Amino acid sequence: MARPGLFRSVFGRVTLSALLVSLVSTLVLFLVVRQIVDNDARTMLGREVDTDLAGLADIYVSSGDDELRARIADRLAVQREDGERVWYLLADADGHPLAGNLDRWPAIAPEVSEARFVALPAGERMFARATRLAPDARLVVGRSDYRGQALLARLAMAFATAGALIALLSLVAGHFAARRLRARVEAVNATFASVRAGHIAARAPGAGNNDELAELAANTNAMLDQVERLVEAQRTVSDQTAHEIRTPLMHLDTRILKAMEATQDEMLLRTLDQSRAEIRGVVRLLDSLLDIAGTQAMRGDMRGLAEVNLSDIAESLADLYGASAEELGIGFHARIAPGVLFRADPMQMMRLMSNLLDNGFKYVPSGGTVSLELSPGPYIVVQDDGPGIPHADRHRIFERYVRLDGAPDGGHGLGLSLALAIAERHGLSLYVEDAAPGARFVVQPEDES
Numbered sequence: 001m002a003r004p005g006l007f008r009s010v011f012g013r014v015t016l017s018a019l020l021v022s023l024v025s026t027l028v029l030f031l032v033v034r035q036i037v038d039n040d041a042r043t044m045l046g047r048e049v050d051t052d053l054a055g056l057a058d059i060y061v062s063s064g065d066d067e068l069r070a071r072i073a074d075r076l077a078v079q080r081e082d083g084e085r086v087w088y089l090l091a092d093a094d095g096h097p098l099a100g101n102l103d104r105w106p107a108i109a110p111e112v113s114e115a116r117f118v119a120l121p122a123g124e125r126m127f128a129r130a131t132r133l134a135p136d137a138r139l140v141v142g143r144s145d146y147r148g149q150a151l152l153a154r155l156a157m158a159f160a161t162a163g164a165l166i167a168l169l170s171l172v173a174g175h176f177a178a179r180r181l182r183a184r185v186e187a188v189n190a191t192f193a194s195v196r197a198g199h200i201a202a203r204a205p206g207a208g209n210n211d212e213l214a215e216l217a218a219n220t221n222a223m224l225d226q227v228e229r230l231v232e233a234q235r236t237v238s239d240q241t242a243h244e245i246r247t248p249l250m251h252l253d254t255r256i257l258k259a260m261e262a263t264q265d266e267m268l269l270r271t272l273d274q275s276r277a278e279i280r281g282v283v284r285l286l287d288s289l290l291d292i293a294g295t296q297a298m299r300g301d302m303r304g305l306a307e308v309n310l311s312d313i314a315e316s317l318a319d320l321y322g323a324s325a326e327e328l329g330i331g332f333h334a335r336i337a338p339g340v341l342f343r344a345d346p347m348q349m350m351r352l353m354s355n356l357l358d359n360g361f362k363y364v365p366s367g368g369t370v371s372l373e374l375s376p377g378p379y380i381v382v383q384d385d386g387p388g389i390p391h392a393d394r395h396r397i398f399e400r401y402v403r404l405d406g407a408p409d410g411g412h413g414l415g416l417s418l419a420l421a422i423a424e425r426h427g428l429s430l431y432v433e434d435a436a437p438g439a440r441f442v443v444q445p446e447d448e449s
Helices: 010-063 065-077 146-196 212-261 266-297 310-328 346-363 415-425
Strands: 086-091 097-100 115-119 125-134 137-144 306-309 331-336 341-344 369-375 379-384 428-434 439-445
Touching (some): 010 065, 010 115, 010 137, 065 097, 146 212, 212 266, 306 310, 310 331, 310 341, 310 346, 346 379, 346 415
Antiparallel strands (some): 306 341, 379 439, 428 439
């Protein structure tokens, strides 16, 4: 059986789920840390801006407008080593610049001493606070968020690297864990496949471990033990039933034979002879039913099977049926490939081919033909040019006791049922198709049906 794809495999989905959880967890953690860093940076900027703004406001109150402008110029002349930028703007009541490095008043309200991040025309962002110094003077002080943004960039890179490593480790760990779990599950599946192939004694390994898969293996083995006991019990019951029923019937046949030897009454002799024929018919029916039941119970059971030469079996049957065909005035042709080997029960394979040949000879009138073909695979074809089988009956003829209209007298309609059971027991399929005229019975491996 082919392995399922990555997204159809349970283990593949578990591995991908673990990978997704790790990536989502890393992303959520990054967002939380980013928010904390952003909040801390805003708090630090706010303190720095507020301190600077309070100092400048004190200068304005104590020394006047000119001193404030001078202090703003001094601050702008200082080269900061941390890369941060500063912005100042002293404006009149209408927002016209009086001092500083901003060209126009930003979108921030001085009346309520508002503080927030403001986007500048050049695309930069500053954290600023504005206040009203006097009815005709307002001041805004701002700082860039360079350090915070740089820190966030480093955090993003760090989390991206960590996320990649976590994803890689998750994939590696998930791969090896899934591989180990898959191996244990496949061991159980292989056990079922082995049992289906006929090795009824196969058992799943790992039943002694202490986990859920060990429990599965233990339950599997317990179930297979029960199946094996049931199969053996079925065989035992079949054998005992056959013996218990066949023995008294054969004793009855012997007593009838002795009674026939002790009488000269012609009518009684005919009656007793008919009774013996009916007893033998019942025994044959019983044997056929037990053969079918036993063969069906052994379906897939490879015990007792050995590599046999089907060509030799087919050649023997061809010689036997060739002689019968001459007596019946029926043409018989055999095309048998040499050296066709197959793991099988030789008696059952002979029974399979003989039942199909018997069926062909039964329906072909004098002057007709029957053929037997054997080729590697194995492929067994028995064809006749008789009346054929209606399409609606091509599945029904393999059922027990089915005899089509116009069938010759005799028989119980079990020959083809037994042939099908034998084929299935050996991993083969049996079907019938139109031979135009006649019928063609084909036996071939099940996986090619």
